[in-house]
Amino acid sequence: MKLLTGNEAIARGAWEAGVVVCSAYPGTPSTEITENAAKYEEIYAEWSPNEKVALEVGIGASIAGGRALVAMKHVGVNVAADPLFTVAYTGVNGGLVLVSADDPGMHSSQNEQDNRHFGRAAKIPVIEPSDSQECKDFIKLAFEISEQFDTPVLFRITTRVAHSQSLVKLEERQNIELKEYVKNPAKYVMMPGNARRRHVAVEARLEKLEEFAETTSLNKIEWKDTKIGVIVNGITYQYVKEVLPEASILKLGMTFPLPKKLITEFAAKVDKLYVIEELDPFIEDTVRAWNIDVHGKDIFPQIGELLPEVIAEKFQARPSVPVSNLAPKETQPSDAPEAPIRPPVLCPGCPHRGLFYVLQKLKVTVAGDIGCYTLGSLPPLNAMDTTICMGASIGNAIGMEKVRGKEFARKLVAVIGDSTFIHSGITGLINTVYNKATTTTIILDNRTTGMTGHQDNPATGMTIKGEPIKEVDLALLARAVGVERVVEVDPFDVKKLERVIKEELAAEEPSVIITKRKCALIDFESDKTPCFVHEETCIGCKICLRIGCPCIVKVGEKVKIDPTQCNGCNLCAVVCPTGAIMKEGVADA
Amino acid sequence: MPKVTNILIVGVGGQGTILASRILSGVVQKIGLDVKVSEIHGMAQRGGSVVTQVRYGREVASPIIPLGQADIILAFEKLEALRWLPYLKEDGGIIVNDQRIDPMPVVTGAAAYPEGAISYIQSKFAKAIVIDALDMAIQAGNSKATNVVLLGLLAKHLDIAKEVWLEVLKETVPAKHLETNIKAFEAGYSSIG
Numbered sequence: 001m002k003l004l005t006g007n008e009a010i011a012r013g014a015w016e017a018g019v020v021v022c023s024a025y026p027g028t029p030s031t032e033i034t035e036n037a038a039k040y041e042e043i044y045a046e047w048s049p050n051e052k053v054a055l056e057v058g059i060g061a062s063i064a065g066g067r068a069l070v071a072m073k074h075v076g077v078n079v080a081a082d083p084l085f086t087v088a089y090t091g092v093n094g095g096l097v098l099v100s101a102d103d104p105g106m107h108s109s110q111n112e113q114d115n116r117h118f119g120r121a122a123k124i125p126v127i128e129p130s131d132s133q134e135c136k137d138f139i140k141l142a143f144e145i146s147e148q149f150d151t152p153v154l155f156r157i158t159t160r161v162a163h164s165q166s167l168v169k170l171e172e173r174q175n176i177e178l179k180e181y182v183k184n185p186a187k188y189v190m191m192p193g194n195a196r197r198r199h200v201a202v203e204a205r206l207e208k209l210e211e212f213a214e215t216t217s218l219n220k221i222e223w224k225d226t227k228i229g230v231i232v233n234g235i236t237y238q239y240v241k242e243v244l245p246e247a248s249i250l251k252l253g254m255t256f257p258l259p260k261k262l263i264t265e266f267a268a269k270v271d272k273l274y275v276i277e278e279l280d281p282f283i284e285d286t287v288r289a290w291n292i293d294v295h296g297k298d299i300f301p302q303i304g305e306l307l308p309e310v311i312a313e314k315f316q317a318r319p320s321v322p323v324s325n326l327a328p329k330e331t332q333p334s335d336a337p338e339a340p341i342r343p344p345v346l347c348p349g350c351p352h353r354g355l356f357y358v359l360q361k362l363k364v365t366v367a368g369d370i371g372c373y374t375l376g377s378l379p380p381l382n383a384m385d386t387t388i389c390m391g392a393s394i395g396n397a398i399g400m401e402k403v404r405g406k407e408f409a410r411k412l413v414a415v416i417g418d419s420t421f422i423h424s425g426i427t428g429l430i431n432t433v434y435n436k437a438t439t440t441t442i443i444l445d446n447r448t449t450g451m452t453g454h455q456d457n458p459a460t461g462m463t464i465k466g467e468p469i470k471e472v473d474l475a476l477l478a479r480a481v482g483v484e485r486v487v488e489v490d491p492f493d494v495k496k497l498e499r500v501i502k503e504e505l506a507a508e509e510p511s512v513i514i515t516k517r518k519c520a521l522i523d524f525e526s527d528k529t530p531c532f533v534h535e536e537t538c539i540g541c542k543i544c545l546r547i548g549c550p551c552i553v554k555v556g557e558k559v560k561i562d563p564t565q566c567n568g569c570n571l572c573a574v575v576c577p578t579g580a581i582m583k584e585g586v587a588d589a
Numbered sequence: 590m591p592k593v594t595n596i597l598i599v600g601v602g603g604q605g606t607i608l609a610s611r612i613l614s615g616v617v618q619k620i621g622l623d624v625k626v627s628e629i630h631g632m633a634q635r636g637g638s639v640v641t642q643v644r645y646g647r648e649v650a651s652p653i654i655p656l657g658q659a660d661i662i663l664a665f666e667k668l669e670a671l672r673w674l675p676y677l678k679e680d681g682g683i684i685v686n687d688q689r690i691d692p693m694p695v696v697t698g699a700a701a702y703p704e705g706a707i708s709y710i711q712s713k714f715a716k717a718i719v720i721d722a723l724d725m726a727i728q729a730g731n732s733k734a735t736n737v738v739l740l741g742l743l744a745k746h747l748d749i750a751k752e753v754w755l756e757v758l759k760e761t762v763p764a765k766h767l768e769t770n771i772k773a774f775e776a777g778y779s780s781i782g
């Protein structure tokens with residue numbers, strides 16, 4: 001038995017299932033699936049430029065006869081939706097499983113969409129594990145179902161399943177031969193004539209899957225007291241087992257299509273039926289449509305996680321049900337000192353800080369994007385106006401300019417990270433040129449995909465397996481799409497950066513500024529000698545606090561730098577008007 | 590349901606809470622118990638508030654400790670100790686590292702650091718223990734071993750043989766840091782707390 005996270009267990013399960021290809025774009029809470037899959041010699045693993053490409057690679061691998069695992073966070077499936085809805089028609093050759101890691105509670109996401117809807121919309125089965133052992137067992141089943149029913153499978157996990165650890169029994173890798181590759185345009189060339197026939201196959205497949213749902217081991221009943229019956233999926237199974245130890249449970253490991261007979265029978269045998277599912281009433285709506293009397297979102301919130309205490313509290317209000325002693329205590333009593341929030345911050349030495357310091361100073365409108373640099377929107381930098389989805393900054397800036405005019409564009413920038421630019425920013429930049437926008441796009445090239453834990457990408461010159469590879473030349477790429485003004489700057493050279501930004505804003509044509517400096521957490525070359533504050537020269541003006549560095553703290557009227565955290569980036573020294581901040585060791589020079 | 594022991598480890602991103610939970614879960618595994626660990630990473634890593642939940646017993650279902658159900662809170666920072674207090678059982682134990690790390694709203698002046706955090710915790714929980722683990726780690730040879738000092742103190746309050754802890758410590762930390770870490774562990778284990 002080994003203690004594994006859900007993500008590690010999925011990678012292990014894929015390996016045991018004989019998977020030969022794993023493609024993905026990083027995204028919390030899915031990233032470690034691929035990082036772990038890449039450790040197996042037998043699996044070809046890649047970071048694709050975005051989720052659409054990742055799924056397309058997986059589809060190709062499947063058509064060619066191999067088992068393929070594709071992983072992404074929930075919003076990644078939006079990006080991959082186009083191939084997804086059509087591979088649902090073509091079906092598979094080697095098994096194809098798409099892991100969607102949803103994030104109820106939005107621990108690290110921009111929305112909390114419920115991706116089970118994708119399964120229903122694309123008419124493919126949805127499988128949901130509730131702990132690491134099930135992650136491993138169910139992923140293996142998912143590959144079997146995929147091949148048996150000729151369908152891609154949506155494997156939906158949530159943050160708690162992905163990032164919780166529990167004990168898993170390991171097994172050997174199955175020896176799965178590649179399926180024969182046979183050219184079959186009627187199945188794999190989806191033009192109208194073929195697609196019409198495939199749609200018929202999809203509907204027939206769905207009927208078969210409905211029958212399968214009635215008998216599969218993925219769905220099971222645990223009978224106890226029949227006063228209440230609870231239908232659960234994923235992590236809520238574990239919560240309910242603990243909160244309602246006496247309740248009968250129908251655990252659905254496959255939540256699309258649903259087993260109508262099984263649910264009807266379960267409902268008939270219990271006095272009161274509940275569905276406890278996080279986010280949308282996905283199971284509940286269907287059960288209700290079958291005219292079964294059921295409680296769900298009339299009691300439980302549709303927003304955030306359904307933590308054990310939330311479930312307990314709702315049942316405590318209905319005394320007919322035995323609830324284990326999870327008496328939810330008062331939250332902080334009123335006499336407690338107030339605990340200020342601790343939002344995440346740009347790390348000490350983060351190169352993004354230099355850029356946002358300048359943007360804040362110039363008071364420009366910033367169409368933002370997603371990455372570590374989104375933290376530039378928080379106080380004290382406050383230098384971001386919008387964040388929608390990956391790649392949106394450039395399109396957003398174009399739309400703003402089209403509405404408010406060229407004058408507005410003289411004080412408008414789009415900011416986007418290197419990984420995000422490659423993911424889906426390049427099309428926006430092409431549009432800037434094509435549709436005659438004049439905005440400035442700033443690419444924050446910190447040589448990594450920082451936010452999700454430092455994955456390589458096509459601009460870093462390294463693959464997931466650590467092989468060096470020719471990197472995308474971002475400046476050349478920008479020129480190739482027609483941007484004539486392209487400048488590279490070190491974001492810690494704030495004087496030059498400020499000058500360059502002013503110049504590019506003034507120019508009435510598209511321009512690209514690349515702020516290039518390695519993420520502080522992967523920079524092992526720069527001088528990291530910490531800075532310190534010379535007490536006598538410090539006048540307590542607190543200008544250095546405006547850069548929002550976590551190692552600078554107020555001490556009385558003056559400031560101090562925590563030498564254990566400081567990365568020696570020197571930005572505070574540059575902004576200090578009295579020269580009171582300097583690197584250790586140069587004080588007496 | 591069989592009895593489950595709930596331990597909440599809280600701190601600030603970068604303080605080494607994850608290593609602490611890894612050693613703790615390794616220890617309970619070694620004595621043959623079921624264990625579940627929940628750890629949220631992502632945005633929280635960037636200097637945010639971090640929490641790891643460790644639950645062990647003969648059989649554990651949920652990886653989550655409900656409000657008011659933690660047997661022990663191991664807090665790496667004072668404000669975080671205060672923040673997670675509602676998770677502690679009424680008669681629960683709490684170990685607080687006497688260290689202050691200002692969150693950004695305090696740095697910018699939008700909020701005040703709760704000066705009375707420790708005395709408040711002590712007034713509510715008789716079993717509260719406060720130690721300067723950072724200083725003890727420095728004494729042991731490395732400020733980064735603060736987490737292991739705290740773990741040593743936690744070990745003293747759990748019903749698991751010390752040898753098991755040392756064994757897992759050996760398996761987990763790199764050889765070149767082992768000596769410092771054992772010193773740090775012993776310092777925590779033998780502290781007055």
Ligand SMILES: Cc1ncc(C[n+]2csc(CCOP(=O)(O)OP(=O)(O)O)c2C)c(N)n1
Pocket residue numbers: 025026027028051073075076079110370371372373389390416417418419420421444446448449450451452
């Ligand atoms: C469609 C989609 N996929 C993945 C993510 C997760 N994610 C958020 S930001 C990011 C990449 C950030 O990298 P980069 O643009 O290089 O900026 P950095 O964090 O390094 O500053 C990823 C993968 C997401 N939010 N949306």
